[in-house]
Amino acid sequence: MNGTLLYFQSTFKTxxxxxITPELLLxxxxxxxxxxxxxxxxxxxxxxxxxxxxxxKDRIRxxxxxxxxxxxxxxxxxxxxxxxxxxxxxxxxxxxxxxAIDNLIINKKAFSGMVxxxxxxxxxxxxxxxxSLRKLKSRTWYVQAKGIQELSMMDQNDQLIRVYRxxxxxxxxxxxxxxxxxxxxxxxxxxxxxxxxxxxxSEWQQVQLxxxxxxxxxxxxxxxxxxxxxxNSTVIIFALKLVEVYQQFGIRRKVEECLLHQKEPxxxxxxxxLLKIGDETSAEILIRAYxxxxxxxxxxxxxxxxxxxxxxxxxxxxAELSNSDDHIKLEAARALGAIGGVGVLxxxxxxxxxxxxxIAKHIKAELLL
Amino acid sequence: MNWESLIYDFITYVIFxxxxxxxxxxxxxAIYSTGDARRYMHKNSFTDYKxxxxxxxxxxxxxxxxxxxxxxxxxxxxxxxxxxxxxxLEVVIINDGSKDDTLQKLIDAYDLEKMDxxxxxxxxxxxxxxxxKSRNPVFRKLVVVDKVNGGKADALNVGVxxxxxxxxxxxxxxxxxxxxxxxxxxxxxxxxTEVRVIATGGVIRIANSCLIEHGKLLKVRLPLQxxxxxxxxxxxxxxxxxxxxxxxxxxxxxxSGAFGAFDKDIVIKCGGYYHNTVGEDMELVVRMRRYxxxxxxxxKVAFIPDPLCWTEAPASYKILARQRNRWSxxxxxxLQMHKKMFFNPRYxxxxxxxxxYWFFFEMCAPAVEFIGxxxxxxxxxxxxxxxxxxxxxxxxxxxxxxxxxAFAVLMEVLTYNQxxxxxxxxxxxxxxxxxxxxxxxxxxxxxxxxxxxxxxxxKSWGEMTRQGFGQPPA
Amino acid sequence: xxxxxxxxxxxxLQTIELKLKKEGYEVIACVDGLDALQKIDSxxxxxxxxxxxxxxxxxxxxxxxxxxxxxxxxxxxxVLSTMGQENIVEEAFELGADDYLKKPFSLSxxxxxxxxxxxxxxxx
Numbered sequence: 016m017n018g019t020l021l022y023f024q025s026t027f028k029t030x031x032x033x034x035i036t037p038e039l040l041l042x043x044x045x046x047x048x049x050x051x052x053x054x055x056x057x058x059x060x061x062x063x064x065x066x067x068x069x070x071x072k073d074r075i076r077x078x079x080x081x082x083x084x085x086x087x088x089x090x091x092x093x094x095x096x097x098x099x100x101x102x103x104x105x106x107x108x109x110x111x112x113x114x115a116i117d118n119l120i121i122n123k124k125a126f127s128g129m130v131x132x133x134x135x136x137x138x139x140x141x142x143x144x145x146x147s148l149r150k151l152k153s154r155t156w157y158v159q160a161k162g163i164q165e166l167s168m169m170d171q172n173d174q175l176i177r178v179y180r181x182x183x184x185x186x187x188x189x190x191x192x193x194x195x196x197x198x199x200x201x202x203x204x205x206x207x208x209x210x211x212x213x214x215x216x217s218e219w220q221q222v223q224l225x226x227x228x229x230x231x232x233x234x235x236x237x238x239x240x241x242x243x244x245x246x247n248s249t250v251i252i253f254a255l256k257l258v259e260v261y262q263q264f265g266i267r268r269k270v271e272e273c274l275l276h277q278k279e280p281x282x283x284x285x286x287x288x289l290l291k292i293g294d295e296t297s298a299e300i301l302i303r304a305y306x307x308x309x310x311x312x313x314x315x316x317x318x319x320x321x322x323x324x325x326x327x328x329x330x331x332x333x334a335e336l337s338n339s340d341d342h343i344k345l346e347a348a349r350a351l352g353a354i355g356g357v358g359v360l361x362x363x364x365x366x367x368x369x370x371x372x373x374i375a376k377h378i379k380a381e382l383l384l
Numbered sequence: 385m386n387w388e389s390l391i392y393d394f395i396t397y398v399i400f401x402x403x404x405x406x407x408x409x410x411x412x413x414a415i416y417s418t419g420d421a422r423r424y425m426h427k428n429s430f431t432d433y434k435x436x437x438x439x440x441x442x443x444x445x446x447x448x449x450x451x452x453x454x455x456x457x458x459x460x461x462x463x464x465x466x467x468x469x470x471x472x473l474e475v476v477i478i479n480d481g482s483k484d485d486t487l488q489k490l491i492d493a494y495d496l497e498k499m500d501x502x503x504x505x506x507x508x509x510x511x512x513x514x515x516x517k518s519r520n521p522v523f524r525k526l527v528v529v530d531k532v533n534g535g536k537a538d539a540l541n542v543g544v545x546x547x548x549x550x551x552x553x554x555x556x557x558x559x560x561x562x563x564x565x566x567x568x569x570x571x572x573x574x575x576x577t578e579v580r581v582i583a584t585g586g587v588i589r590i591a592n593s594c595l596i597e598h599g600k601l602l603k604v605r606l607p608l609q610x611x612x613x614x615x616x617x618x619x620x621x622x623x624x625x626x627x628x629x630x631x632x633x634x635x636x637x638x639x640s641g642a643f644g645a646f647d648k649d650i651v652i653k654c655g656g657y658y659h660n661t662v663g664e665d666m667e668l669v670v671r672m673r674r675y676x677x678x679x680x681x682x683x684k685v686a687f688i689p690d691p692l693c694w695t696e697a698p699a700s701y702k703i704l705a706r707q708r709n710r711w712s713x714x715x716x717x718x719l720q721m722h723k724k725m726f727f728n729p730r731y732x733x734x735x736x737x738x739x740x741y742w743f744f745f746e747m748c749a750p751a752v753e754f755i756g757x758x759x760x761x762x763x764x765x766x767x768x769x770x771x772x773x774x775x776x777x778x779x780x781x782x783x784x785x786x787x788x789x790a791f792a793v794l795m796e797v798l799t800y801n802q803x804x805x806x807x808x809x810x811x812x813x814x815x816x817x818x819x820x821x822x823x824x825x826x827x828x829x830x831x832x833x834x835x836x837x838x839x840x841x842x843k844s845w846g847e848m849t850r851q852g853f854g855q856p857p858a
Numbered sequence: 859x860x861x862x863x864x865x866x867x868x869x870x871l872q873t874i875e876l877k878l879k880k881e882g883y884e885v886i887a888c889v890d891g892l893d894a895l896q897k898i899d900s901x902x903x904x905x906x907x908x909x910x911x912x913x914x915x916x917x918x919x920x921x922x923x924x925x926x927x928x929x930x931x932x933x934x935x936x937v938l939s940t941m942g943q944e945n946i947v948e949e950a951f952e953l954g955a956d957d958y959l960k961k962p963f964s965l966s967x968x969x970x971x972x973x974x975x976x977x978x979x980x981x982x
Contacts, residue, residue: 035400040776047783054790055813058797062806084873088880088965118869124432124940125870128964157426164430188427218574222441229942249577256441311649341504376500384517434911438941467919469911471943521952522922563913597892600914 075111083118087133096140116143120168138169160192167196175200182208191220198224202231209242209250216249233261243269252284259288267292274304283312290319298324302331317346321353329356336363352378392768399756406745407784414791417628421689421799433564437469443570444472444550448543449557450536451477455484459493461557464599466525470566475525476543481533490528495520507656509541510534537657537664544656547648556642556695560591560601565692569645572686579682582672583646585639587623590616591694601694606808611704613815614823615697621792624689631687635738641665643693663714670722677731691800705830712834715747750831782820789816859976862886862903864894866912877965891915895923898930910939918953925954934975
């Protein structure tokens with residue numbers, strides 16, 4: 016090796032070799048080659064471990080799967096769950112415990128009634144609750160979130176107060192899992208976390224919460240009005256969705272006030288909510304708000320007008336037919352079509368066939384669908 | 385010191401500085417991508433996509449899929465798109481003036497009827513000959529548009545004008561999507577609370593040799609042929625490392641034309657796809673970003689690392705050459721159009737980091753590599769540097785390339801691990817060994833040819849066939 | 859009576875399978891839509907229980923195919939799904955499903971419905 020290097024060094028000719036010495040390059044090659052080899056080695060060690068873990072898990076699965084199914088199908092209430100002695104050893108393995116917990120969660124999601132209560136009993140009987148509580152105390156965000164999820168899926172309602180505190184955690188995942196858990200345990204009453212939550216509730220989380228609420232019988236939400244004036248604009252948006260989904264007509268005035276909110280997303284949701292609960296008076300309010308709204312909200316307002324405008328609003332819609340934007344033209348026409356203004360469209364088309372003849376036809380075709 | 389040697393000095397310093405900077409960039413990308421990938425995986429394990437996919441509260445999506453002479457496969461492809469689970473969905477198929485029976489096949493298979501349809505002129509596009517919907521309520525999600533041929537960008541613009549939903553997902557019609565692909569792709573739009581998400585890009589995975597039936601991916605297999613297999617490695621590097629890191633910096637410049645979602649309002653405000661470039665997918669993202677930067681609106685271009693979209697990669701040298709030629713031209717055209725941003729602090733990360741990176745290491749890379757290689761070769765031939773140094777320098781670069789590839793494979797194994805068999809991983813690594821001698825020179829050469837074609841203004845689109853997916857950064 | 863179940867979550871599939879076997883039914887378990895369709899063809903079950911969201915072929919597609927085929931169109935179908943949205947329930951019934959249970963569901967309720975459907979199809 017030294018020989019080659021000497022050879023390289025003796026034949027310097029330009030500055031290339033002055034700075035990029037062969038020695039340096041050779042060291043670089045050696046460095047990268049050894050890093051490459053270690054990476055490959057690491058890849059294979061990892062694959063090996065993964066395979067081993069898979070085999071262990073698979074053995075656990077084969078051992079436990081059928082047994083769990085049998086236990087949770089047990090129909091006799093009085094029967095005490097007996098853990099076969101060979102399983103006692105298996106359950107010392109954390110992997111096995113986690114497998115069993117995950118298995119129970121999957122089943123719990125699918126089944127209600129007797130099976131669900133058997134699942135809960137088994138979870139407690141095997142001491143998994145302690146595992147979940149330990150996770151809840153963890154400082155690692157995803158471990159803590161997992162703990163919350165397990166406790167919530169297994170209906171461990173007594174943890175409500177502890178988890179409730181986490182509904183405003185600074186970690187997003189912990190926070191959303193905690194919110195979800197509270198709803199799982201307390202249904203509509205769980206929504207009280209909206210009183211205190213200061214972090215934004217993402218649209219995504221709102222979808223999850225609404226899906227979850229579907230599992231409960233609708234209840235009065237006395238605090239709706241308060242949420243609609245929350246300092247947290249995402250709470251207002253969520254409350255507006257609740258108004259929409261659960262048809263809270265009584266609160267329409269308050270929704271109309273949201274049309275004046277300074278944040279654009281709030282106003283947009285207010286328009287969409289009015290679309291579901293509004294009436295002719297809302298049409299007036301929306302038309303008044305129209306001119307100051309941005310493009311997307313204008314479209315939303317026109318869509319709402321399609322639902323509850325009437326003949327008195329024809330002039331407004333006809334004026335919008337002449338808007339330079341094609342999308343606004345079409346939405347205005349659609350609104351006219353929906354509230355019995357096809358004749359008005361035809362008149363417009365007769366005066367100015369391009370483009371209104373086609374627009375009128377388009378609307379008629381849609382009405383036929 | 386005569387000025388001849390000054391030139392040599394200059395060349396050698398440039399090559400050296402270039403290599404070192406590139407090396408540092410790759411290292412940073414590799415390190416930077418890891419943290420985010422792990423975080424994403426942890427978070428994702430909590431979401432039960434199954435329960436959310438049917439919610440009426442998810443944002444509405446229009447899929448836009450241009451088709452040109454796809455008669456042979458169109459029916460299966462559309463069936464596959466229609467079977468994707470999503471509650472607020474519209475599937476718009478745009479027949480871009482096919483010369484074959486693509487349209488007729490669709491009409492027959494889906495019982496289509498021509499509608500009176502007012503096409504909104506929101507972004508410029510060629511004439512629409514007709515809009516079709518199905519008489520059968522089962523296919524109510526489907527809209528088929530027949531238009532005059534105008535290329536992919538034009539077809540997508542028609543799609544934008546027709547689409548009735550708020551988000552558009554642009555896709556190659558022959559892509560195979562995973563069941564929950566759409567929900568995962570739109571998630572960033574509604575998950576972000578601080579800034580406006582204007583687009584999200586998904587990962588493209590290579591479907592060659594995979595078992596696909598009825599438009600569904602049944603089994604993932606490593607491609608048997610050399611070129612697709614090489615591209616598997618290339619795509620893993622580009623998507624799992626490159627895009628992950630760039631999206632974390634919010635500096636992503638490119639979303640694959642084969643699978644990306646956009647906020648339709650912004651697309652319209654920016655004027656839609658631009659017809660006069662072969663790199664329309666990259667150009668649109670750059671223009672959208674520029675639009676928001678100039679208005680000082682906080683925004684983000686997001687990226688989803690899950691393998692959601694599978695597509696055939698070019699398996700022949702001829703088609704691969706054409707694809708790389710086109711990518712090279714597309715990159716140059718895009719960067720040229722937006723040269724105002726080059727090291728312009730007004731554009732933040734975009735102007736100071738993303739654009740220069742693309743300029744030096746994507747656009748110039750083929751030229752620098754090519755000229756550098758030739759220059760060093762000539763210099764060693766005339767004895768100005770010695771052969772040993774030359775060879776060592778090449779080995780240095782090559783060994784770094786191997787390290788980067790090995791790291792990418794490791795990341796893939798640690799995250800999604802699509803190729804589960806150990807022999808497959810080995811095959812992938814071994815294929816990587818040949819890259820600097822076979823695949824890479826070929827790709828570089830055709831990149832350089834792209835420059836030459838562009839200079840000659842040879843505006844060929846390449847055949848508008850199916851090699852048209854987006855360009856991953858190398 | 860031979861019952862075919864299509865459900866992509868193996869644990870849930872197993873629990874249902876076990877329950878139905880306990881009640882004395884013959885059970886054919888399928889892990890996805892395609893699998894189900896093939897086995898419907900070869901095994902000719904008396905009743906089909908299917909999930910909607912499954913790999914390769916959705917439960918709704920399975921129902922459509924079953925109801926289009928003259929050999930299988932009289933086999934009653936019960937849908938089991940997490941999707942409770944009205945339009946999906948409607949679509950399932952339009953395609954020819956006979957019953958729809960939203961997850962989480964009670965297994966005893968399922969077996970009552972099976973008995974009811976079995977009685978009805980015997981009457982015909």
